[in-house]
Structure formats: C-alpha cells, structure tokens
Amino acid sequence: MSAGLSPGAGHALELAGLTRRYGAFTAVQDVSLSVASGEFLTLLGPSGSGKTTILMMVAGFTEPSEGHVRLDGRDITVLPPERRDFGMVFQGYALFPHMTVAENVAFPLRVRGISRAARDEKVKAALDLVQLDRFADRKPAQLSGGQQQRVALARALVFEPALLLLDEPLSALDKKLRGELQEELKTLHRRIGRTFINVTHDQEEALRLSDRVAILDHGRLVQQGTPQDLYERPKTRFVADFLGRSNFLAGTVREVRPGAMALLAGATRLVQAVPEGSPRLALGAPGVLALRPEKITLLAAGETADTEVTGAIAAWSYHGTGFALAVQTADLGLLQVALPAWRAPIAPTEGMPVRLGWPADASVPVAEDSHAA
Amino acid sequence: MRRDLGWWALLLPAFLMMTVLYVAPILQVLAISVTEPTLGTGNYERLLSNAGVQRVILTTLRIGLLTTGIALLLGYALAYVIALARPAAQRWWLLGVLLPLWISVLVRAFAWVTLLRRQGLVNQGLQALGAIDSPLQLVWNEFGVVVGMVHYMVPYAVLPMLASMREIDPRLLVAARGMGASRGMVFGRVFLPLSLPGVVAAAVLVFIFSLGFYITPAILGGGKTLMTAEWIKLQILDLVRWGMGAMLATVLVGAILATLAVFSRVVDLRRLFGARA
Numbered sequence: 001m002s003a004g005l006s007p008g009a010g011h012a013l014e015l016a017g018l019t020r021r022y023g024a025f026t027a028v029q030d031v032s033l034s035v036a037s038g039e040f041l042t043l044l045g046p047s048g049s050g051k052t053t054i055l056m057m058v059a060g061f062t063e064p065s066e067g068h069v070r071l072d073g074r075d076i077t078v079l080p081p082e083r084r085d086f087g088m089v090f091q092g093y094a095l096f097p098h099m100t101v102a103e104n105v106a107f108p109l110r111v112r113g114i115s116r117a118a119r120d121e122k123v124k125a126a127l128d129l130v131q132l133d134r135f136a137d138r139k140p141a142q143l144s145g146g147q148q149q150r151v152a153l154a155r156a157l158v159f160e161p162a163l164l165l166l167d168e169p170l171s172a173l174d175k176k177l178r179g180e181l182q183e184e185l186k187t188l189h190r191r192i193g194r195t196f197i198n199v200t201h202d203q204e205e206a207l208r209l210s211d212r213v214a215i216l217d218h219g220r221l222v223q224q225g226t227p228q229d230l231y232e233r234p235k236t237r238f239v240a241d242f243l244g245r246s247n248f249l250a251g252t253v254r255e256v257r258p259g260a261m262a263l264l265a266g267a268t269r270l271v272q273a274v275p276e277g278s279p280r281l282a283l284g285a286p287g288v289l290a291l292r293p294e295k296i297t298l299l300a301a302g303e304t305a306d307t308e309v310t311g312a313i314a315a316w317s318y319h320g321t322g323f324a325l326a327v328q329t330a331d332l333g334l335l336q337v338a339l340p341a342w343r344a345p346i347a348p349t350e351g352m353p354v355r356l357g358w359p360a361d362a363s364v365p366v367a368e369d370s371h372a373a
Numbered sequence: 374m375r376r377d378l379g380w381w382a383l384l385l386p387a388f389l390m391m392t393v394l395y396v397a398p399i400l401q402v403l404a405i406s407v408t409e410p411t412l413g414t415g416n417y418e419r420l421l422s423n424a425g426v427q428r429v430i431l432t433t434l435r436i437g438l439l440t441t442g443i444a445l446l447l448g449y450a451l452a453y454v455i456a457l458a459r460p461a462a463q464r465w466w467l468l469g470v471l472l473p474l475w476i477s478v479l480v481r482a483f484a485w486v487t488l489l490r491r492q493g494l495v496n497q498g499l500q501a502l503g504a505i506d507s508p509l510q511l512v513w514n515e516f517g518v519v520v521g522m523v524h525y526m527v528p529y530a531v532l533p534m535l536a537s538m539r540e541i542d543p544r545l546l547v548a549a550r551g552m553g554a555s556r557g558m559v560f561g562r563v564f565l566p567l568s569l570p571g572v573v574a575a576a577v578l579v580f581i582f583s584l585g586f587y588i589t590p591a592i593l594g595g596g597k598t599l600m601t602a603e604w605i606k607l608q609i610l611d612l613v614r615w616g617m618g619a620m621l622a623t624v625l626v627g628a629i630l631a632t633l634a635v636f637s638r639v640v641d642l643r644r645l646f647g648a649r650a
Contacts, residue, residue, distance in 0.1 A: 059551055060551075061547060061550075061551070080550075081550050081551050082550050082551070082552075082553045082554060082555060083553075085553065086551070087552075088548070088551045088552070090544060090547075090548050090551075091544075092544065094542065094544045094545050094547070094548035096545060096549075096563060096567075097567070098566045098567055107549070107552055107554075107562070108552040108553055110562070111549075111552065111553045111554040111555070111558050111562070112553055155552070156552075159552075159553070
C-alpha cells in the first residue's frame with residue numbers, strides 16, 4: 001500500500017425519498033437507497049432512467065426537488081459540490097488538456113492549498129496506484145483511452161475522498177480494454193476499501209464489479225440487491241429482461257400448494273417452486289414466469305422434468321461456448337434455449353423436433369411493470 | 374497532372390489581380406522610399422535624426438498598445454458573458470457585438486465627436502450632475518482617439534476570444550468544481566488558461582489593425598494627435614514628400630510583418646484568419 005492513500009476510510013451514504021422534477025417531467029421519483037461504508041454500489045438502468053441525475057444529486061451538481069442526501073448521518077442535500085470532498089470520474093474523463101498528467105492529478109490538492117512537497121508525494125502515490133508514474137509529464141492528448149481513464153481515477157482518489165463517484169467510467173473504451181479495466185477497478189476497490197458509487201447502462205459491468213446493484217427504470221428504483229440475487233430472483237419483467245436474457249411464460253394459476261404452484265398455458269403445465277415467504281398468486285389469476293435460456297435442458301428419450309414442453313427448432317446459431325436455439329412451441333411461443341456446445345446431445349438443424357424441460361426452481365414469477373403500456 | 378494544371382489556370386485571374394494591383398504598388402512604394410528625392414537610404418536615416426517622425430511612431434505605438442489593452446479587457450468580459458449565455462441569448466449578444474461593424478467608420482467617428490465635444494452629451498451630463506465645473510477636453514486629443522479606436526476594435530477582440538472559449542468543454546468547469554475548486558479558481562486555473570490562445574490571437578489582430586488606423590485618429594485627433602497613417606497622408610498629399618511617406622509606409626508594413634512573424638511562433642495564425650486548425 002502506498003503512503004499517500006490509506007485504506008479503510010469509507011463513508012456511508014443515504015438517499016431518502018430523492019425526487020427531481022424538470023417542469024412537468026419527473027427524472028427521479030422517490031428513490032431511497034443506502035450505501036454502506038466500503039461498499040461498491042452500481043446504479044444500473046437504460047438511458048433516461050434517472051441514474052445520472054441521482055449521481056449528480058449525490059455529487060451536488062443538481063439539487064433535489066424533494067428528499068435528502070446524508071453522509072454518515074449528516075444532511076448534505078444543499079452543500080455545494082466543492083465542499084463535499086467527493087472524488088469523481090466524469091463521463092469522458094474531463095481531463096484538463098492544458099495540464100500534464102501530474103498537474104491534472106495535483107489539481108484537487110492545489111485548490112485545497114496543500115503544500116508543494118505534500119502534493120508531490122500524494123501525486124506520485126496516486127500515479128503509482130494506477131501504474132502511470134512513467135507518464136507524469138505527458139499531456140492527456142498523448143495518452144490512450146485506457147490511460148486517460150486511469151488518470152481520471154488517480155485524480156479522483158488523490159485527495160482521499162469520502163466517496164468515489166463514477167459516471168459511466170468505462171463506456172468510451174473498446175470491449176477488451178473495458179474488461180481489463182473492470183478487473184483493475186475491482187482490485188483497486190478491494191485495496192483501498194473506499195465507498196464507490198458507479199453509474200452504468202452496461203449490465204455485464206454492473207454484475208462483474210458491484211457488491212450491490214440498484215436497477216432504475218423511468219426514474220424509479222425497481223429492485224436492488226447483490227448481482228446474483230438480481231439475476232436469479234428478478235422481481236419484475238423489466239429486471240429479468242434488462243439483466244441478461246429471459247423467456248417470459250404467461251399462464252393462469254391452476255394449483256396452489258405449500259412450496260409450489262402450477263400454471264396452465266394452453267395444454268402445458270408449468271410447475272413453479274414458491275420459496276417460503278415470497279408472495280403467492282391467487283388461484284385463477286394470470287401469472288408470468290421468467291426463465292433464463294441456460295436453465296432449459298434438452299430431454300433425452302425417457303427423461304422427465306417438472307415442466308416439459310415439445311417443439312421444433314426454428315433457428316439456431318453457434319457461439320463457441322454454446323448453441324443458441326430458438327424453439328417454436330405450441331403453448332409457450334418461441335423459447336430461447338442456450339445449450340453448451342461441448343458434448344451437446346444433438347447437432348441442431350432447423351425443423352428438428354425437441355423435447356425441453358426444466359425444474360420447478362429454474363423459473364421465477366415476475367410482476368408486470370407498472371408503467372408498461 | 375494536366376487536370377491539376379487546369380485547376381491552377383482557374384486561379385490565374387485572381388493571382389494576376391493580386392500581383393498587378395497589390396504587390397506591384399507595394400514594391401513601388403518600397404522603391405520610392407529609397408529613390409526619392411535622391412537615391413540612397415537618406416529617408417530611413419531620418420528615423421534616427423528626425424524628432425517629428427520619432428514622435429509619430431511613439432504616439433502610434435502608445436495608442437496601439439493602449440487600444441489593444443482596453444479592447445482586450447472589454448472584449449474578454451463580453452466574450453465570457455456570451456460564451457456562458459444560453460444559445461438564444463447568445464444570438465442577441467452576438468448581434469449586438471456585430472451591429473457596429475456594419476456602420477461606417479466615418480459615421481461612428483463623428484458620432485463620438487458629437488458625444489465628446491465641449492458642448493456634447495457627456496460634458497453637459499457631467500456638468501448637470503455637478504461632477505465638473507467646466508467642460509473636459511475629451512476629444513481632439515489621445516483620449517478621444519483611444520475611445521474611438523477601442524469602440525471600433527472591441528468586436529474584433531471578441532470574435533477570436535469567443536471562438537476559443539467555445540472550444541472549452543463545459544464539463545471541465547463542472548469537473549473542476551466537483552474537485553473542490555471555487556468559482557474563482559475554476560476561472561483562474563482552467564477557463565483563463567484554456568482561453569489564452571484566443572486572447573493572443575485577438576491581441577495580434579487588434580494591435581496590427583491599430584497601427585494602420587487612419588479615419589478615426591484623423592477625425593477624433595483633430596490634427597493634433599498624429600498617427601502613422603495620417604502622417605504618411607500628410608507627407609504625400611500636403612507636403613509632396615513622396616520619399617518620406619513611402620519610407621514610413623514601408624516601416625509600417627515591416628512592423629506588421631515582424632509582429633506576425635513573432636506571434637506565428639506562439640499561436641496558429643491560420644486560426645486568427647478563420648481557418649479551422
């Protein structure tokens with residue numbers, strides 16, 4: 001660990017009933033969220049979901065119409081941004097083009113009136129942290145995109161901020177570099193143990209980096225939880241669709257028993273596990289189940305599953321690690337199926353009849369979205 | 374190659390017009406300065422010996438620098454306001470800056486005379502307020518010349534600086550505040566340094582313009598404040614000393630080229646004349 005950046009000084013943030021209106025348009029609607037000290041939280045949503053507006057309210061650039069922002073219990077809702085002491089990596093990095101890398105990183109220290117000697121030491125430590133010490137005297141224009149991103153990171157961390165805010169930090173980079181920097185960012189977070197709040201529309205990035213993800217849609221907080229929690233147990237159709245891919249199976253509830261229920265879609269019986277404490281659907285009510293393509297298996301002759309359905313392969317493609325099949329069924333429409341390619345039980349051809357099956361806990365009941373047309 | 378030749382041929386009329394009507398007369402002026410009244414550098418020696426010429430050159434430099442300084446200050450403030458205004462407001466501001474450019478320089482010089490003369494609006498207003506007892510001498514001196522020239526020059530100062538300010542990414546200013554900088558520090562450490570190329574460009578443009586000013590100093594100087602252009606006119610048209618007039622004209626061209634040469638090392642001059650870098 002470098003001398004300039006001490007680990008473990010994370011701070012907790014709380015958003016209470018945060019709302020932001022622009023005229024008649026509500027960009028953020030009643031969002032309450034808490035971020036624990038040292039946590040990596042990602043605000044995930046499509047463009048226009050209000051995630052950036054929330055970050056700007058946390059940073060102090062946008063004032064909430066209603067609600068409060070609290071840092072370690074202290075209300076900072078109206079504190080101007082320059083007095084919040086938050087580090088921020090801006091979209092497009094916003095590096096100062098007339099300053100060298102070292103001068104860019106030193107900027108937050110200069111405006112705080114820190115002496116030259118202390119400044120030099122901290123700048124060196126921050127550049128070491130992101131492995132850019134050799135580039136201290138270059139101008140930002142002489143650096144690659146990934147290096148610029150790291151300068152922005154060093155500049156945001158150099159003054160040991162209470163909180164690090166990241167606004168789409170990796171969106172300007174190509175896919176391979178993005179993957180590398182995701183790993184670096186995650187390692188960095190573990191090393192310095194500070195509280196990170198990240199904003200992205202990239203669901204893969206959110207899943208890989210975060211301790212916790214908050215999913216936003218149309219200015220509302222739809223669901224929050226660990227990446228695994230959100231992927232495995234989406235509460236709404238939007239979440240299931242936005243995080244990865246899902247099949248949606250619509251049916252009518254026909255049987256309700258402790259721990260399980262069954263829906264009928266045409267002649268197909270959909271068996272659904274209902275864990276203890278989760279909301280149950282009433283008998284006769286319509287329901288929608290979300291089912292991940294990789295949880296569907298191809299049934300061999302004589303093999304059985306909780307839910308079984310027959311169909312024919314309508315289209316298929318090969319992706320190296322697996323096959324993606326689109327199977328046309330009579331009762332459930334077109335089903336997306338992901339089949340591992342290694343020792344696949346079949347060589348797919350169009351029109352080939354197949355029997356599909358999945359266990360009762362593979363699918364999950366989801367609510368239709370309130371704003372859906 | 375033949376096709377290229379055709380394109381070059383299209384440039385020929387313009388090229389001929391430039392050489393025959395522009396470059397040739399300038400060369401002729403250069404020639405006159407060393408041939409009239411006698412062959413030799415006699416006219417140039419006057420630069421060192423003649424106090425009158427020296428005074429004119431010093432006056433020109435002093436007024437030029439003063440005009441440049443004041444026009445830059447006013448122009449920077451204007452450009453700053455325009456650059457940060459909303460797009461709709463920007464259009465009105467720009468119109469206000471450009472409007473004076475479409476009014477004849479002669480009209481504007483006489484307008485300043487009526488405002489600044491002894492019975493003019495400014496003196497009468499100040500007397501009515503009781504600020505002064507007797508009218509101030511505001512015109513037919515260097516003060517009047519500088520007022521008129523600054524007024525003419527402010528738009529030329531605004532435009533290069535505004536272009537430079539518009540290229541500044543507004544997110545940089547937001548980022549600087551987010552990193553703890555006060556508004557003053559954002560301006561001093563980020564905005565000002567980034568707008569500096571425009572300031573240098575504006576300074577070169579305004580200073581070069583100022584050196585060759587004729588109508589405004591002639592009217593607002595009232596014949597008492599002599600600047601280079603008026604002095605040249607005096608030598609050639611009134612005293613018929615072609616050699617002296619041509620000599621100072623040559624010195625003026627030389628001074629302008631020297632200024633450009635110096636600043637071309639500092640700023641990209643193509644930007645100054647409207648080309649995109």
